[in-house]
Amino acid sequence: MAGKTKPKNGMNGKTNGINHCYQNGQNLQNTPLKDTFIETFEETPLSTAILTYLGYAVLVVIGHIRDFLRSLGIEKIKSCTEPKLQGYVSLYQSWESFYTRNLYRRIRDCWNRPICSVAGAEMDMLERVSPDNGWNFELTGKKQHVLNFGSYNYLGFAENKGPCADAVEKSTMKYGVGCCGSRQELGYLEIHKQLDELVAKFLGVEAAATFPMGFATNSMNMPSIVGKGCLILSDELNHSSLVLGSRLSGASIKTFRHNDMEDLENKLKNAVVFGQPRTHRPWKKILIVVEGVYSMEGSIVRLPEVVALKKKYKAYVYLDEAHSVGAMGPHGRGIVDYFGIDPKDIDIMMGTFTKSFGAAGGYIGGSKALINHLKLQSHGSIYSCTMAPPVTQQIISSMSIIMGADGTNEGQKRVQQLKWNTRYFRRRLHDMGFIIYGNKDSPVIPLLIFMPSKIAALGRECLKRGLGIVVVGFPATPIIESRARFCLSAAHNKEMLDKALGIINEVGDMLSLKYSRTIPPSFSEKDVELLLVVLNVMLMMYLKRMTVVTRPVLASPHCVQATLVL
């Protein structure tokens, strides 16, 4: 197994063409996922890669020239720069400030765009102008109404009207805005207990604890789970909060190649066999840290394989569902639900409320022992105040809707809408000839732009035509993989999608962004799986009406599909 490597021929080691996944298939030959798990990555074309490097090189050279002119006093310094203080060491490293001054500054207008409405399917953006090419910005006071494909509003719960907002208003009156106390001291409100219990029920785990900031949920809790003498095996593309949490924990950290199960198995095996470096003592614990949906890559973790490896090597799994909870799975319960895996197989289920629930904060779910331990030992339960009651209520209301506890099928409708939107949007982009990364079911859709000048051009041209998107470049991505990112939402309807696709197509032609040279993958938004989900929902509702208490056999559509495929 170790000798086998993936066929790689791209500039960036991306597997060429469509990846029907599970290349080391022996693990999962019998699972039905083999045919449904479609992930596409495409190598960066050589000529594009060379041009991209060239582009950066030109920018760096010009930057140096301009810095030289500035040092001579020929070019005016328009930003506030660090005053030279006698005897002080400069506060910033020179490369760091060079990059912001000469590269980032040129295209700064593509980020931090202020808005003045709900971050829903459409939003009002405040118009900004920069009189000095990005050094400073001024608000003109004008607004622009644009389509929003940038916010993480997967299930469309970013709303200022409706049942959630009403409940939040009532709760604000009842509980106030702030708590000013920690969980262990005096800040644990009834409503927090209600939320903890609801989250546990939603996830299907024994217990859960909630924290007021998603980022901090990772960085504050990981140190209470692992420590010195433990090993963290972390996916190389894990979010910054997981990296920080791992670092704060004091455990040894090793990364494995993104979603590469062979690499993970090798590292796991070596870790168990050879123990700690130098001392060769066995590791106390090994924690595999993965994310459900990777927000920059649009890929989905190969969870069934991770679980199999975890069981084989007795490791623990920390699953961060920040982008997948709510957005994935037939019941919106995240990646675990998507694969039909028993949540109890995942040791630590982490996720955030920022995205699908239209609120803020994060949770950790797991066994009762784990949660009790966190309640006692987590930094978050001692040193910081509890979640603001209005935010708590928003989560309770939106989660109840997703679960169907409000007596409607609104939640199911949103989950299905998002799924349809995702497939439709992805398929159309593939057909247009763009290089699109990720899984067919991931609501985060990266579109590769490559060249630094096109980053800004795409962002600006789309905005001009009324489409707000997110563009990302180095250092958030590798140098030759700058990309745009679309986040789909259940709040988008087909007209909106078509309008957005039209704009992207037009701008894509203008900037010649259609780099793809492979055949688009074949999947459709009208496949059998979706049909079955609808049937399943109808059956559930029918059974509910019949007041049958038992869970219907067709709980997971994957099972159904499995039987059909087999």
Next chain:
Amino acid sequence: MMNIIMATNNSFLPKSSDMYELIESFLQAPTYHLIFEALLIIWIFKLIFFSTEYRPESVLTEKEKAELIEEWQPDPLVPDVDENHPLLQAMEKNIISGKPDKYVMINNKSSLNMATLNFLGMAGNAEVEAAAIKTLKKYGVGSCGPRGFYGTMDVHLELEEKFAKFMYCEEAALYSYGFATIASAIPAYSKRGDVIFVDEGVCFSIQKGLVASRSRIKWFKHNDMEDLERLLLIQQDEDKKNPKKAKVTRRFVVVEGLYFNHGDICPLPKIVELKWKYKLRLFMEESFSLGVLGANGRGVTEHYNISVDEVDLIAASLENSIGSTGGFCCGRKYVIDHQRLSGLGYCFSASLPPMLATAAIEALNIMQNDSSILQRLRENCRKMYDGLSMISGVEVMGDPLAPIKHVRLAEISDNRELDMQTLQRIADHAMENGIAIVLARYLEKEEHKLPPPSIRISVNCQLTENEINRVVDVFTNACRSVL
């Protein structure tokens, strides 16, 4: 094309006469030279082809590996926790129903709240709630994105501007969580190789920021300026010995305005003096002094009448006096702007829910329009301090002006657990008599320097004279019956 290549290649090859000379010289070379070259070639071959053979990994066979894997038993994920742990029980017992206001409902019993850090009564203020609800109707709850990606709303900008103006600073950066504010700010500036001088009494979030920065940490005794100067002199000597390294080593000093773990105020004038003398950059965490110290609540700088510009960065949480969620950093523009790209908690986290931002704006407005609440808070703090210091058997720590009063046992035993239990009994006794107070909780194994056990009483500006007297009476009785 081929011909050209051939032609160029040919010029590099020795012609037949040259070849003859080459062979001739080879034969004439001394034997030791030939042996030496042969050995070199063999060695290179060995390096290229046999290097992997000598890895220790290959010593184990696959079967042995499988056995090792079979044998290995990891530690349990978490240690066993007693279901009836007193802290877990306390958490269940102390659940608040309704608002955590001046009076709180715990177990259907209304108690005077002396535990939450709601110094100015902003949590529970009707105007703040109204402002939050108004924003809810415009923006919903969540911002659904980080600041960079459409998570910046006009209310965030307004709040930042308001705070910058209020603190007389050029710029402020808003964070969505108090704990993450200073913990993100420190590693944004201080990197591996830099030196940070820190007071031993700093709160936990600063400690985490220090760990994340991976800098060298020099701890000085709590509020002991002589000790700080001693460390600075040592550093100066080191710098003189190694001026090359000193040229790239940034030096920081991190203090708290009002120490959460001690309730005393930092000697800012002396620190500022040392800062200029030894070329340090001063970071100050003002979570507990903002809205408390100074005539207008601007914190320690106003308290000592020192210009804000003397401090390089001020960080504060909005979760105490302001009664909302989040935190902010403020200072000069060239300092603060850096966090917008390098503050981890700023860049990679969703922004503060807009309704909590407007709640903070409203709280700040109330504070600015009516400075009498600050006056009242100060009076209450003094009165509470005077009252509590009269009680025998316990000791009140910190400054009379501080809204957090750490009450410690006058005689501390060697057994921390025992002291905690004694204090817990006092707290329970007070709770039975309608005064909600709690012990200060710490992660005992993780604190850099664990403060002695204490009951932490927080003072609210809305307390009346009668209520303060009642707290003191109940506390006196509790101490009398327990000690």
